[in-house]
Amino acid sequence: GCASIFFALxxxxxxxxxxxxxxxxxxxRGVSNKNxxxxxxxxxxxxxxxxxxxIEMDVQETKDGQFVMMHDTNLKS
Structure with missing residues (x-):
């Protein structure tokens, strides 16, 4: 929400x-090879x-409203 708007601006x-x-x-995503x-x-x-x-990190919101650091939008990827 607001954080996305801030960083985009x-x-x-x-x-x-x-x-x-x-x-x-x-x-x-915070690291380089073997780091x-x-x-x-x-x-x-x-x-x-x-x-x-x-630092660019991938943050996703779960169905129960929690936030997790994860690149993919679901666990199937």
Missing amino acids: EGYIYLESPDTNTPLVISH GVQNTVQSLEKTAQLKPDL
């Missing part, structure tokens, strides 16, 4: 001013130590 503002912005380092399991709290903690500008 932040990205839009960043892209609207390319001449004044420095490149960002964005960690995708841990993607989309886990442990990967967030390891990645935070490297101090990227942003």
Whole structure:
């Protein structure tokens, strides 16, 4: 909801001013090869130590209203 709107707006503002912005380092799902399991709290903690500008994580809402870090939208994928 609101977080998605915030990050979309932040990205839009960043892209609207390319001449004044420095490149960002964005960690995708929190880890690189052999550095841990993607989309886990442990990967967030390891990645935070490297101090990227942003960490992209996949968050899904379950049917009972809980949020989980998971790339796929269902367990069948």
